[in-house]
Amino acid sequence: xxxxxxxxxxIPPVQTLQVRYAKRGRMRFASHRDFQRAWERALRRVGVPMxxxxxxxxxxxxxxxxxxxxxxxxxxxxxxFSVVQQIDPRAVRQALNAALPEGLDIxxxxxxxxxxxxxLRASRWRMEWPFDxxxxxxxxxxxxxxxxxxxxxxxxxxxDVRALCSAIQMPEPRVMELTVAHAEPTPRPAEVVVAVRTVxxxxxDVPVLATRLGQGVPVDGGGLAAPF
Amino acid sequence: xxxxxxxxxxxxxxxxERILPxxxxxxxxxxxxxxxxxKPWESVPVRWALMYPDAYEVGLPNQGLQILYxxxxxxxxxxxxxTYSVWPDMEALMREHGVPQFTVDAHRPVSAFDVLGVxxxxxxxxxxxxxxxxxxxxxxHADERTDEHPLVIAGGHAAxxxxxxxxxxxxxxxxxxxxxxxxxxxxxxDAKAAxxxxxxxxxxxxxxxxxxxxxxxxEVSYLPDGRIRRVAPVDAxxxxxVAKHTVSDLDxxxxxxxxxxxxxxxxxxxxxxxxxxGCTRGCRFCQAGMxxxxxxxxxxTTIADMVQTSLSATGFEEVGLLSLSSADHSDIAALxxxxxxxxxxxxxxxxLPSTRVDAFNIDLANELARNGRRSGLTFAPEGGSERIRKVxxxxxxxxxxxxxxxxxxxxxxxxxxxxxxxxxxxxTDEDVLQIARMAKEVIRTGREVSxxxxxxxxxxxxxxxxxxxxxxxxxxxxxxxxxxARLALLREEIRSxxxxxxxxxxxxxxxxxxxxxxxxxxGDRRVGPVIEAVWRDGGRFDGWSEYFxxxxxxxxxxxxxxxxxxxTTREREENEVLPWDHLDSGLDKEWLWQDWQDALDEVxxxxxxxxxxxxxxxxxxxxTEIQVGPTDGVILPIVQVTS
Ligand code: SF4
Numbered sequence: 001x002x003x004x005x006x007x008x009x010x011i012p013p014v015q016t017l018q019v020r021y022a023k024r025g026r027m028r029f030a031s032h033r034d035f036q037r038a039w040e041r042a043l044r045r046v047g048v049p050m051x052x053x054x055x056x057x058x059x060x061x062x063x064x065x066x067x068x069x070x071x072x073x074x075x076x077x078x079x080x081f082s083v084v085q086q087i088d089p090r091a092v093r094q095a096l097n098a099a100l101p102e103g104l105d106i107x108x109x110x111x112x113x114x115x116x117x118x119x120l121r122a123s124r125w126r127m128e129w130p131f132d133x134x135x136x137x138x139x140x141x142x143x144x145x146x147x148x149x150x151x152x153x154x155x156x157x158x159x160d161v162r163a164l165c166s167a168i169q170m171p172e173p174r175v176m177e178l179t180v181a182h183a184e185p186t187p188r189p190a191e192v193v194v195a196v197r198t199v200x201x202x203x204x205d206v207p208v209l210a211t212r213l214g215q216g217v218p219v220d221g222g223g224l225a226a227p228f
Numbered sequence: 229x230x231x232x233x234x235x236x237x238x239x240x241x242x243x244x245e246r247i248l249p250x251x252x253x254x255x256x257x258x259x260x261x262x263x264x265x266x267k268p269w270e271s272v273p274v275r276w277a278l279m280y281p282d283a284y285e286v287g288l289p290n291q292g293l294q295i296l297y298x299x300x301x302x303x304x305x306x307x308x309x310x311t312y313s314v315w316p317d318m319e320a321l322m323r324e325h326g327v328p329q330f331t332v333d334a335h336r337p338v339s340a341f342d343v344l345g346v347x348x349x350x351x352x353x354x355x356x357x358x359x360x361x362x363x364x365x366x367x368x369h370a371d372e373r374t375d376e377h378p379l380v381i382a383g384g385h386a387a388x389x390x391x392x393x394x395x396x397x398x399x400x401x402x403x404x405x406x407x408x409x410x411x412x413x414x415x416x417x418d419a420k421a422a423x424x425x426x427x428x429x430x431x432x433x434x435x436x437x438x439x440x441x442x443x444x445x446x447e448v449s450y451l452p453d454g455r456i457r458r459v460a461p462v463d464a465x466x467x468x469x470v471a472k473h474t475v476s477d478l479d480x481x482x483x484x485x486x487x488x489x490x491x492x493x494x495x496x497x498x499x500x501x502x503x504x505x506g507c508t509r510g511c512r513f514c515q516a517g518m519x520x521x522x523x524x525x526x527x528x529t530t531i532a533d534m535v536q537t538s539l540s541a542t543g544f545e546e547v548g549l550l551s552l553s554s555a556d557h558s559d560i561a562a563l564x565x566x567x568x569x570x571x572x573x574x575x576x577x578x579x580l581p582s583t584r585v586d587a588f589n590i591d592l593a594n595e596l597a598r599n600g601r602r603s604g605l606t607f608a609p610e611g612g613s614e615r616i617r618k619v620x621x622x623x624x625x626x627x628x629x630x631x632x633x634x635x636x637x638x639x640x641x642x643x644x645x646x647x648x649x650x651x652x653x654x655x656t657d658e659d660v661l662q663i664a665r666m667a668k669e670v671i672r673t674g675r676e677v678s679x680x681x682x683x684x685x686x687x688x689x690x691x692x693x694x695x696x697x698x699x700x701x702x703x704x705x706x707x708x709x710x711x712x713a714r715l716a717l718l719r720e721e722i723r724s725x726x727x728x729x730x731x732x733x734x735x736x737x738x739x740x741x742x743x744x745x746x747x748x749x750x751g752d753r754r755v756g757p758v759i760e761a762v763w764r765d766g767g768r769f770d771g772w773s774e775y776f777x778x779x780x781x782x783x784x785x786x787x788x789x790x791x792x793x794x795x796t797t798r799e800r801e802e803n804e805v806l807p808w809d810h811l812d813s814g815l816d817k818e819w820l821w822q823d824w825q826d827a828l829d830e831v832x833x834x835x836x837x838x839x840x841x842x843x844x845x846x847x848x849x850x851x852t853e854i855q856v857g858p859t860d861g862v863i864l865p866i867v868q869v870t871s
Binding site: 025026027029030031033034035037040041042043044045046052070071099100101102103207 | 241245246248249250253254255257258259260261262489491492493497540541542543544545575
């Protein structure tokens with residue numbers, strides 16, 4: 001459409017930062033795209049010296065690790081970005097928190113030591129129903145395999161949700177906590193609900209409040225070692 | 229009013245939260261945006277709910293509403309929250325779960341506020357007003373409301389003829405809202421303090437003050453042939469006419485200072501700074517130009533400050549320099565250059581909506597493109613033939629247009645958009661077919677000067693709707709069948725040339741929505757029942773083609789006995805009382821009539837910014853004056869402080 005304009009001068013990044021953030025309260029209804037826009041605006045507001053990709057339409061270098069779906073709250077979302085000038089992770093965390101709406105909260109900012117993907121192998125989820133689900137969860141926990149169908153653009157895909165779930169617990173009669181291994185693809189909270197209803201069809205189909213409690217690498221004894 | 233609302237007003241969020249997982253794009257209903265404001269309910273005596281009667285994605289960027297929100301919230305004795313139209317999926321769930329219309333800021337029920345202020349940019353938002361009232365539990369009809377209910381006050385351009393919604397609103401503010409909402413707040417605060425805040429007392433006080441038009445205080449009588457006999461106040465304290473508000477020094481009102489930054493995606497992902505208000509080019513079809521006179525410019529230093537304030541308050545990547553015709557700002561060259569210099573290399577984009585057909589517009593676009601972003605170029609000749617452009621007073625010659633567009637291609641643009649209207653007064657098929665010839669000439673010349681074969685132009689055309697307070701307020705609207713037939717002819721004419729036709733895109737809007745818009749724009753109080761019938765039959769979101777239902781409008785009009793043709797395709801005579809005559813836009817009716825006669829005679833009128841005053845009436849009537857001319861001061865670079 002338009003005449004090509006000269007490429008911006010490319011400045012290589014000097015530092016990579018990793019961020020852990022939370023989606024709380026009403027902000028759980030933000031989609032991942034909504035978060036991305038808010039995040040990139042916050043970076044600009046704060047004046048973070050972002051590294052841009054090279055090329056005709058440069059964009060800030062940010063990479064997001066598998067985001068929680070719209071409607072799910074989270075205490076442990078992760079992303080990574082690069083800058084062209086050294087910055088202090090603590091100061092930037094404070095400034096970004098002031099520039100983001102309440103509920104999208106930066107929990108920690110650290111300098112990257114290892115790639116995020118290697119440190120995020122599983123998620124701990126809390127799922128809350130508006131009624132007692134003890135029986136249904138017991139049935140789900142007792143099953144070895146529960147298959148759920150996912151329809152994607154590429155076609156149908158069957159995933160064994162139960163096989164990827166572990167450390168299933170019930171801190172309250174309405175609440176299940178469980179660890180879901182990241183896989184290709186990773187089951188979403190809604191698919192876990194479908195799986196529970198597959199083994200226990202009497203469970204009413206209502207919105208379930210899902211919260212990601214943590215992400216990390218599973219350790220012996222059922223816990224997760226968080227990257228930071 | 230809110231005074232009698234018992235106890236603390238509860239947030240509806242807990243109930244809302246249960247249905248949010250079930251709707252599309254729930255984020256639009258939760259508020260919590262950066263720069264949004266929530267004040268404690270009990271901390272102020274006057275509470276406004278401000279509504280834009282369309283979806284959040286359209287309503288949030290609306291400048292008018294954001295300005296009023298901020299102006300009101302800056303006051304210690306007032307709070308303002310926002311509410312938008314909910315989509316039908318949400319509406320159904322709200323009804324099922326008993327969730328009332330709520331504000332997005334603190335999720336308070338709209339019915340608990342003192343005022344529900346609704347800004348109508350277009351008449352197609354009327355059915356959405358009814359949805360909101362009904363969901364709020366506010367009776368649709370003003371005369372059924374009690375002291376428990378908010379005052380429903382309309383504003384925005386469509387409020388210059390609020391007669392079709394006269395039954396549903398308590399008052400209408402005409403013109404600029406900034407000072408009007410503050411005066412209304414004073415009236416309400418004082419009345420509450422004095423214990424005279426019953427609905428009747430408040431409306432009396434508002435009507436008598438002239439700050440807003442209170443339809444219930446006027447009686448309309450009709451002639452046997454259906455025309456209006458007269459519109460008269462029902463008592464001596466109510467003025468015969470209500471005048472529009474005009475903010476005279478925009479530098480004193482640099483709002484919004486803290487634009488709201490949405491989480492949801494909206495139609496304009498940018499900050500906006502209004503560089504001037506009003507337009508005196510005098511295009512005869514243009515209601516916006518006529519009703520916002522005179523031209524009042526902001527100085528370039530105020531504009532530059534506002535640009536920087538809104539960028540740092542929001543983190544937006546782009547700022548739009550808004551107005552009705554931005555290239556017309558008298559200091560625009562210095563302004564764009566100053567801003568382009570300041571933001572060079574900063575990833576900040578500047579855009580300037582302007583459709584002026586001249587080379588200067590291209591220079592400006594070039595200046596703004598320096599930063600690596602290029603917005604599209606759009607020109608609006610509006611009429612296809614030289615003759616029809618004289619009728620509408622769009623002073624562009626064919627030569628101007630060809631030369632300008634050629635210059636754009638020569639400067640490197642490969643695509644331009646051309647805007648036109650169809651159905652203008654006195655228009656013939658020939659006038660519209662001329663558009664095709666012009667577009668082909670544009671491509672031919674463009675290929676020549678640029679030496680490229682891949683240049684394109686898009687012809688965008690929509691049906692003309694005559695609007696109140698314009699010289700065309702007397703004109704017959706073209707029927708939708710004729711509009712569609714003419715558009716079909718035009719498309720044929722473009723396509724008939726295989727070679728050039730391929731380089732010309734054709735975008736058009738069919739004629740039917742225009743007829744409904746025309747009915748609502750020039751309707752009187754008898755049109756209200758049509759709106760209500762359409763709404764009861766399920767009419768919602770009429771501005772959206774996927775919801776708009778022409779047949780429903782026509783059958784409802786018939787059912788309530790309204791002759792749509794009488795309101796739309798009928799030409800009015802000089803002495804006919806028009807439904808909006810008692811609302812004073814400042815324009816002299818005799819001057820408008822003369823301008824209408826000049827239009828029919830194909831006589832043009834100059835712009836009063838660069839030629840002598842032609843006595844349209846506005847400045848005289850309103851005690852205002854045009855405020856244009858370059859100002860001193862330079863746009864300084866922003867010094868980036870990095871820690
Ligand atoms: S230039 Fe013409 S169309 Fe544009 S705002 Fe002014 S009067 Fe209206």
